Amino acid sequence: MDIADALITPYWWEDVNAVVSRPQLPGDIDADVVVIGAGFTGLWCAYYLKNLDPNLSIAVVEQRHVGFGASGRNGGWCHAEYPLGHGQLIKDHGHDAALRHMRSLFVSVDDVGRIAADEGIDCDYAKGGVLTVARNKLQASYARDEVAEAESFGLGPHDIRLLEAEEAREMLNATDVVGGVWHAHGAAIHPGKLVHGLAHVVEQLGVTIYEDTEVVELSEGAVRTARGAVNAPMVVVATEGYTSQLPRNARRIVPLYSLMIATEPLPEEVWRDIGLTERQTFSDYRNLIIYGLRTADGRLAFGGRGAPYHWGSSIEDGFDINDRVHSELVRVLLELFPQLSGYDITHRWGGPLGVPRDWRPSVTVDHTKGIAWAGGYVGDGVNTAHLAGQTLAELINGLDTERTTLPWINHTWPRWEPEPFRWIGINAGLALAKSADRTEERTGKHSRKADFGLWLRGRSRRRI
Numbered sequence: 001m002d003i004a005d006a007l008i009t010p011y012w013w014e015d016v017n018a019v020v021s022r023p024q025l026p027g028d029i030d031a032d033v034v035v036i037g038a039g040f041t042g043l044w045c046a047y048y049l050k051n052l053d054p055n056l057s058i059a060v061v062e063q064r065h066v067g068f069g070a071s072g073r074n075g076g077w078c079h080a081e082y083p084l085g086h087g088q089l090i091k092d093h094g095h096d097a098a099l100r101h102m103r104s105l106f107v108s109v110d111d112v113g114r115i116a117a118d119e120g121i122d123c124d125y126a127k128g129g130v131l132t133v134a135r136n137k138l139q140a141s142y143a144r145d146e147v148a149e150a151e152s153f154g155l156g157p158h159d160i161r162l163l164e165a166e167e168a169r170e171m172l173n174a175t176d177v178v179g180g181v182w183h184a185h186g187a188a189i190h191p192g193k194l195v196h197g198l199a200h201v202v203e204q205l206g207v208t209i210y211e212d213t214e215v216v217e218l219s220e221g222a223v224r225t226a227r228g229a230v231n232a233p234m235v236v237v238a239t240e241g242y243t244s245q246l247p248r249n250a251r252r253i254v255p256l257y258s259l260m261i262a263t264e265p266l267p268e269e270v271w272r273d274i275g276l277t278e279r280q281t282f283s284d285y286r287n288l289i290i291y292g293l294r295t296a297d298g299r300l301a302f303g304g305r306g307a308p309y310h311w312g313s314s315i316e317d318g319f320d321i322n323d324r325v326h327s328e329l330v331r332v333l334l335e336l337f338p339q340l341s342g343y344d345i346t347h348r349w350g351g352p353l354g355v356p357r358d359w360r361p362s363v364t365v366d367h368t369k370g371i372a373w374a375g376g377y378v379g380d381g382v383n384t385a386h387l388a389g390q391t392l393a394e395l396i397n398g399l400d401t402e403r404t405t406l407p408w409i410n411h412t413w414p415r416w417e418p419e420p421f422r423w424i425g426i427n428a429g430l431a432l433a434k435s436a437d438r439t440e441e442r443t444g445k446h447s448r449k450a451d452f453g454l455w456l457r458g459r460s461r462r463r464i
């Protein structure tokens with residue numbers, strides 16, 4: 001297993017037209033709504049706006065091409081987790097509001113599958129749930145804590161279930177599995193097919209998408225690009241990790257890179273050994289997050305954090321590739337599945353996700369200024385962006401639904417620290433999480449080093 005020959009492009013871009021293929025903005029135009037960013041947030045928002053009011057004229061402006069951002073590069077987990085964890089949601093907003101929010105996220109996972117099927121988007125959706133395996137006694141205690149906490153706020157075995165060693169190993173035959181947790185509300189998807197399929201659907205509904213059109217300035221009632229301006233009484237900002245590149249937004253949201261690899265299609269006998277028969281997505285309880293799934297064509301797509309944060313929240317195409325982190329992903333993959341040693345890594349890639357200072361996503365509409373935005377999903381944006389896009393559309397239309405009073409509405413983010421504190425703090429947090437994993441593996445005890453992340457993670461206990 002070597003990364004040297006792997007293609008440097010997201011595997012998800014293979015089967016879709018992941019190049020600029022739509023017109024640029026042709027000059028100044030007027031619209032009822034302009035959406036910045038053709039990822040899940042922007043496209044779901046456009047989809048629901050058109051369904052609510054087919055007469056609206058909607059322009060989507062995208063700096064590169066549909067699915068260029070995290071929506072076309074992610075791990076393919078369409079799941080109902082929330083960046084801070086459900087426990088923190090309850091601490092923040094009380095039991096009833098938090099449970100309502102969780103249930104909305106659960107429903108959203110099903111909605112993504114249902115709408116994809118109804119609209120003819122073949123995105124390899126498979127609702128096999130999310131599996132978090134425990135690979136030592138300490139991780140097994142984290143698994144028990146997670147289920148006990150979920151039960152304490154009213155979730156049941158249809159939502160989340162503790163697994164004994166045998167059942168966990170049956171689902172995922174990775175090394176050292178001693179137990180785990182199965183979360184029902186999660187599906188594996190092909191994100192490239194979903195984002196491109198959705199773009200096609202909104203175009204059929206009458207939305208115009210302009211590619212290769214970067215917004216360089218936004219103000220009340222207009223966005224300006226190098227190719228002209230879109231004048232619209234409502235501007236929707238759906239730029240997630242890239243928001244930091246917009247003027248006056250450098251400290252609003254941090255772009256944190258997550259990196260991935262994909263294997264060649266694996267033979268059926270390897271899958272019989274590994275499991276994931278329902279295409280469950282999987283992870284374990286280490287501090288520095290890893291995530292994987294079985295693709296519909298039998299590859300193992302695998303990712304993790306650990307790529308450095310770049311000074312000044314900068315974003316460059318070159319940051320998608322990091323030999324050290326990609327090699328480490330291969331090492332961890334082989335540690336989990338030694339049976340993969342003879343197989344090739346065919347693709348490696350990465351991209352920035354968006355992290356707000358307090359790790360709390362937000363859906364905000366300001367009717368007075370005519371500006372709306374949603375984001376801050378950290379690594380949980382595939383499903384969350386669907387719920388956010390739907391909610392944005394309802395709020396823009398002035399509707400009162402079960403979603404328009406969820407606790408994340410109009411949440412405002414504290415700003416990130418200025419440099420050099422931001423750079424030092426985030427990179428120290430990443431290094432300590434990695435070091436904590438080594439210590440926990442060696443000693444079998446919780447490492448205090450992991451707790452530094454509390455500062456970084458808005459005081460929540462989620463992994464990084």
Ligand SMILES: Cc1cc2nc3c(=O)[nH]c(=O)nc-3n(C[C@H](O)[C@H](O)[C@H](O)COP(=O)(O)OP(=O)(O)OC[C@H]3O[C@@H](n4cnc5c(N)ncnc54)[C@H](O)[C@@H]3O)c2cc1C
Nearest residue numbers: 037039040041063069070071074075077215240380381382
């Ligand atoms: C490697 C990786 C793995 C991940 N894995 C998962 C996962 O398995 N499950 C999960 O739930 N989440 C995951 N995430 C996070 C998830 O993908 C994102 O939260 C989600 O896709 C965000 O969608 P979005 O539409 O808000 O943003 P994006 O998809 O990032 O879209 C923003 C778009 O805005 C465009 N844009 C930015 N600035 C401008 C501008 N000035 N002018 C015009 N256009 C602009 C960008 O080009 C981009 O296309 C992962 C992210 C990464 C990077």
